[in-house]
Amino acid sequence: MSSAFGVQLDQRVTDFVARPRKLLVNGEWVEAASGKTFETYNPATGEVLANVAEGDKEDIDRAVRAARAAFDKGPWSRMTVSERGRLIWKLADLIEEHAQEFAELETLDNGKPLTVSRAADVPLAVDLFRYMAGWASKIEGSTIPISVPYTPGAVYHAYTIREPVGVVGQIIPWNFPLLMAAWKLGPALAAGCTIILKPAEQTPLSALRLGELIVEAGFPEGVVNIVPGFGETAGAALAAHDDVDKVAFTGSTEVGRLIVQAAVGNLKKVSLELGGKSPNVVFKDADLDLAVKGAASAIFFNHGQCCCAGSRLYVERDVFDQVVEGIADQAKKITVGPGLDPATTMGPLVSEEQLNRVCGYLESGSSEGARTVTGGKRVGEKGYFVEPTVLVDATHEMKVVKEEIFGPVVAAIPFESADEIREKANDSSYGLAAGIWTKDIGKAHALASSMRAGTVWINCYNIFDAALPFGGYKESGWGRDMGHDALENYTETKAVCARLS
Ligand code: ADP
Numbered sequence: 001m002s003s004a005f006g007v008q009l010d011q012r013v014t015d016f017v018a019r020p021r022k023l024l025v026n027g028e029w030v031e032a033a034s035g036k037t038f039e040t041y042n043p044a045t046g047e048v049l050a051n052v053a054e055g056d057k058e059d060i061d062r063a064v065r066a067a068r069a070a071f072d073k074g075p076w077s078r079m080t081v082s083e084r085g086r087l088i089w090k091l092a093d094l095i096e097e098h099a100q101e102f103a104e105l106e107t108l109d110n111g112k113p114l115t116v117s118r119a120a121d122v123p124l125a126v127d128l129f130r131y132m133a134g135w136a137s138k139i140e141g142s143t144i145p146i147s148v149p150y151t152p153g154a155v156y157h158a159y160t161i162r163e164p165v166g167v168v169g170q171i172i173p174w175n176f177p178l179l180m181a182a183w184k185l186g187p188a189l190a191a192g193c194t195i196i197l198k199p200a201e202q203t204p205l206s207a208l209r210l211g212e213l214i215v216e217a218g219f220p221e222g223v224v225n226i227v228p229g230f231g232e233t234a235g236a237a238l239a240a241h242d243d244v245d246k247v248a249f250t251g252s253t254e255v256g257r258l259i260v261q262a263a264v265g266n267l268k269k270v271s272l273e274l275g276g277k278s279p280n281v282v283f284k285d286a287d288l289d290l291a292v293k294g295a296a297s298a299i300f301f302n303h304g305q306c307c308c309a310g311s312r313l314y315v316e317r318d319v320f321d322q323v324v325e326g327i328a329d330q331a332k333k334i335t336v337g338p339g340l341d342p343a344t345t346m347g348p349l350v351s352e353e354q355l356n357r358v359c360g361y362l363e364s365g366s367s368e369g370a371r372t373v374t375g376g377k378r379v380g381e382k383g384y385f386v387e388p389t390v391l392v393d394a395t396h397e398m399k400v401v402k403e404e405i406f407g408p409v410v411a412a413i414p415f416e417s418a419d420e421i422r423e424k425a426n427d428s429s430y431g432l433a434a435g436i437w438t439k440d441i442g443k444a445h446a447l448a449s450s451m452r453a454g455t456v457w458i459n460c461y462n463i464f465d466a467a468l469p470f471g472g473y474k475e476s477g478w479g480r481d482m483g484h485d486a487l488e489n490y491t492e493t494k495a496v497c498a499r500l501s
Helices: 010-020 057-072 081-097 099-110 112-135 177-191 205-217 231-240 253-263 287-302 317-333 352-369 419-427 441-450 484-490
Strands: 023-025 028-030 037-042 046-053 154-165 167-173 194-198 224-225 246-250 267-273 281-282 312-314 371-374 387-391 409-415 434-436 455-458 492-501
Touching: 010 046, 010 099, 023 057, 023 205, 028 224, 046 205, 046 484, 057 167, 057 194, 057 224, 057 231, 081 112, 081 177, 081 205, 099 112, 099 167, 112 177, 112 484, 167 177, 167 231, 177 194, 177 205, 177 246, 177 287, 177 419, 177 484, 194 231, 205 224, 231 246, 231 253, 231 434, 231 492, 246 253, 246 484, 281 287, 281 419, 287 312, 287 317, 287 409, 287 434, 312 317, 312 419, 312 492, 317 371, 317 409, 352 371, 352 434, 352 484, 409 419, 419 441, 434 441, 441 455
Parallel strands: 167 194, 167 246, 194 224, 246 267, 281 312, 281 434, 312 409, 387 409, 434 455
Antiparallel strands: 023 028, 023 224, 037 046, 154 492, 371 387
16 A cells, blocks of 8 residues: 555554554553454545554553653653743754654545545644743743731732643544644643553544654653543543543544543543534625535535534525535535545545444434435445535434534524524534624624633634634533643642731
8 A cells, every 4th residue: 555546645644544553651662461452444445444452441550550660750751841842842842853754644544535634633732832841941830919807917928830640641633633732731740740641443544644643742651541442442441531630622522521521530621622513604794605615614624523613504695596506516626535645625524434324323313304406426336435414404403403414514503683683693512613704794703702612713713823822611511621721730820928027
């Protein structure tokens, strides 16, 4: 598999997938304690791509012990913040040096077009580490004037220190494998934590390659441990482990609930970035050309496998037909195919399970009375391809409007007034993101302020930056990734109070 579709794969990628991959524990690449391995598949073909050591409870336990020792006693705990920041920066440089390799690995493992891995996933990961490298030396407490009514006349010097929360378990999904690893590792490292990262079983390869660069960058042993494996085994063991101080999770709301339950034992801190069913609102006074292209990309980017995908599209009645037709035209222009093919603009879904799930929603939509304007079917028999799909005649009672599909399927619904849309947009158990398209700036900001969502995009969509916090209201999660807000997940505040007189 050294070349496909005229793309000559980087020799290091070919070598990397050819050999069974191991776990990174305490700075060493080791087999799973059970000796078991699992297969990861190329979603464009359904064929086996690589073999990976299958971490389980015992491996998680070993990794937690390594992370604990590195946190309590290792050189990491004595490093200056400047040294910590430089290591994180160096990791960013190394990823950048290997950008093409990461892009190819990501496309092979996840299925997304190589052009997208190259333009989005890899540079965003590099940028995230650089942004967080800067924070390592800027996590500050404050001095606090206090009065203490029951000790009249006493003088105190009071201040806060922000300390790393400790040993952190991080469980990430398969939709942006490298980038999700960066979102989690970056702030935890900047804060001085030690980590056990569990990549998704569908896409462990880029995290494992990242592990090699973490070792190469010179992070001390045990600071980052990487244990691939299944959610119900390795993931569950990590979430429940009594010596883990905090668990950070990105994935489905359903598994988010399991993580919270597992964390109850030692009451570890929990942050969650979960599902979404994000409203995208197009007013008739929008730049409709921009709105049509934006709304199409809001749902079709990454094959709809984005927790913030604009999957509920609300269009003001007067322009409904025009906008829906425009988005359907955009959908028809999408070339569905293998991610390595340079002509491809939409790759396969990540797995057979996702293919079945998305096709199940397509059937449920039509049986509940939604009408398919374009798309609606699987493409071909091999690989996990689905047509970009636009549904109309959909109501808020239908599963396709209520539930997260995580595929390239948008339901378009007309609305009459700003009051109506405020209510409809918030009529969801999720609250991750929202989009607004209008030239009326007052209307845009008024609606943005009434949206119960962690991110609101105005006249744009899917705009991410390492400095912009991302996370959800309601059942879309707890806490924020990225920006300086992310550091809150990985620090404890200690108040120190000294009596001076
Ligand atoms: P999806 O449904 O999109 O595949 P999941 O929420 O199932 O997303 O998976 C996201 C991550 O959570 C993956 O790394 C997966 O292995 C992990 N996971 C799944 N189930 C559990 C569980 N019970 N406990 C901990 N982690 C889990």
